[in-house]
Amino acid sequence: MNDFLDKLYNFIDKPWKAVVVIVLFIVGGAGWVMYEKRDVIIESWLTPSAPYLKTTLVADALGVLATETSADLLQVWEIDLPRNTQQFIAARRRDGERPVIPIPRRLPVVTTASSAKALVDVLEGHPVCIDLTEQGTPLAERLAQRGMKRGCAVPIPPSSEAFVGVIYLAWLNPPDERSESVAVGAARDVARTLVTQ
DSSP states (O other): OHHHHHHHHHHOOSHHHHHHHHHHHHHHHHHHHHHHTHHHHHHHHHSOOOOOBOGGGHHHHHHHHHHHSOOSEEEEEEEEGGGTEEEEEEEEETTSOOOOOOSSSEEESOOTTSOHHHHHHHHTTOOEEEEGGGOOSHHHHHHHHTTOOEEEEEEESSSSSOOOEEEEEEESSOOOHHHHHHHHHHHHHHHHHTBOO
């Protein structure tokens, strides 16, 4: 070992040689770590990370939607399809009053009252707007009991690549077609920002 250190010391007679030796130690150390952790690195590289809802951005997103849409109530629910549950995340009222927090905060996504077409549309990333007084899903019934007449579900993200949540827009009085279209468009724009890809 002393012989190696003597040769190394004799080799480093210029500053650039010292830099070369330091760089070689760093590259060699990094290579050794990568070799030792190769299984973990390969698995993480080959396995795509699952998208998830950015819950920290939801409050600001609802604030944006409250100013850009005519919806009386806005809610965000996180979806877990394998468990058939949707978990309440946050709500916002357009009039600024504190929204009622729904109880229970967890509801089934699919029930016998679910419309198959509406469910498929949302899963494919398309918004769905319905008359809340005619629907029997637990969430639609809850919104109807609070006086809401019209509702739109905008998937998060608005694409078929992933499905991690839904933005619900609800109106006390059904909006005209243009207002509803503008609200859905704004919600789709916001939904793109609420998910990791």
